[in-house]
Amino acid sequence: MDRVIPKKKWNSKRLATIGGAAAILALIGASVYFTSGKTKVNVDTGKITVSEIKKGPFQESIPVNGIVMPITTIYLDAMEGGRVEEKFVEDGAFMKKGDPIMRLSNTDLELSLVNQETQVFNLLTQMQISKNAARQNTIGKLNQMAEVASSFTEAERVYNLNKDLYQKKAVGLQEFRKSQLEYEYQVKRKKLTEQVLRQDSVSTREEQDQATQGYQRTQAALALMRKKVGDLVVRAPVDGQLTSMDAEIGQNRSPGQRLGQIDVLSGFKVRVDVDEHYITRIFTGLKGDFTLGDKTYNLVIRKVYTQVTNGRFQVDMAFAEGTPKDIRRGQTLQIRLALSDETQAILVPKGGFYQQTGGNWIFKVSENGKTAYKVDIQLGRQDPDYYEVLEGLKPGDKVVTSSYENFGDIQELVLKKE
Template structure:
């Protein structure tokens, strides 16, 4: 007799099929949960940094390095080329204006000086001879003038006498006419002699003036030549410290070659290197500050060098107020340079979160401190300590400012203290 076999409702195949479908549904749900913005992550509060948003004074600043330099530097260049014969001081010596530093020798220059001196002496001798000749010539003409005047007086006397005798019919017209002609002759001769004497005086003055000018020019040339020879002794142009001396005995130096420098010790300035990114924001009058021996000091930009080299440009800063005691040339200072005026702003402390978010969002901690939710924000300027908050946060809010390396896909952080 046949027996009815009951059909099983839950076969192995059916169970496996249902389990597979349920797994797929769970996977899809989990995927939707994590990609739809609802992802959560438990985080130990000891491994993150929570900071408070505040409102206070804000100023755009950048850290820069500066090197202490003398207030001014005078470079020593060889005025004339020559061989180093003597060194009177060594590098680092404190100098007074006019103190000798080294002596050079230049045979050609010294020979030119001797030739110039000889030329001046010869010219002086020639000028003295010319002056003597002019005096003798003038004396001769004065003697001639005296003779002419004497002859004129005698001719005038005879003429006046013969004139009276002629009027009295004592002498004839022939004798009177001879006396008259002789008188007129000496009268004209006197005028001519006076003209010659005047022309000779003018000519003598011109010759002496030209000789004097020539002699003065030679004297000036001699003075210049002596100055050139004198420049072979290199002297300190100002009071200061001799540095970067580059000369050894026996070494040849060309004209214009750098020999060293004198650092004026009356004060210091700071030469600062700045990234070219800030060149449009840097100008004279900007202030900076630094700490030296646990005390704060101020600097102010006095000169901007706009030439960019290797992506950087330089500025000179002067001390504003007190100068640190014990500061030395070549010392490096870490300066905080202000690029803006101080204003009131909402501030969030700087942290590693910015590298992952670009300042577009941040984890905002709930008032009870148990959760941190992703929050869109807007940041503006920054300095070494803070970002300026333009929107999304208010003073008193607490945010996670540490790195978000493992949280970029999270929507919420569950804060736990383990």
């Protein structure tokens, strides 16, 4: 007798069909989920930084580094070239104005000085000879003038006498005319001699003036040459500390070559490097501050160097309230350079989020604190600690400010404490 076998409800074929359909539905669901922009990831709150948005005083500023330098630096350049023969002091020595630092030798310059001195001596000797000759010439002309004057006086006397006697018929016409001609001759001779003497005096004076001027010029050239030789001994131009001396005995130094510098220690300034991006916003009078020994000190820009090198330019800043006692030359200061006046603004603390978002969006924590989701924001100015929020956030909001590097395209963070 045959037995009826009951048909199985869940056979392998049916199970395979149901499993395939479920997989397809799961795939479709996952596709819808991921393309809907609702990707989530669990995040340990201990591994992120949550900051609160607040409103407070804000001053746009940038962090810069400054080097403490003497307020005045005098560079020592070789006025004349030569070989370093002797060093009187070493680098770092404190100098008084006029103290010798080193001595150079230059045989060509020293030989030129000897030749110049010889030229001056020869010129002086020639001037003396010329003066003696001029004096003798003047004496001769004065003697000649004395003779002419004597002859004129005698001719005048005879003429006047004969004129009186002729009127009295005591002498003849011939004798009177002879004395008259002699007198007229002596008058012309006397005038001519006086003119020659005057011209000779003028000529002699001009020659002496020219010789004196030539001698003075030669003396000035000699003084200049002596100064050039004297410059072979390099001296401190002011009181201060000798630094950066670059000269060793036996070295040759060309004219104008840097030998060192003198730092005037009456005060200090701070030389600051600034990114060229801010060159249009930096000007004299801008302020900054730095902290040293738990105390804040103020600085002010006194000079801007507009030359850009390797993408940076420099400014000199002065201490606004006097130089701190603990400041030393060469010390590096971390300065907060203000670019605007202080105002009230909505602030978000700086953090690693900016590297991934560029300040265009941020993860904002929900009111219940369980999730954080993307919101668009707009940031403005910045200082070393905060960004200015222009749009998208309000005081009291909480946001994730740590790095988003591991979040990729995640749209929402599920905040959990582990």
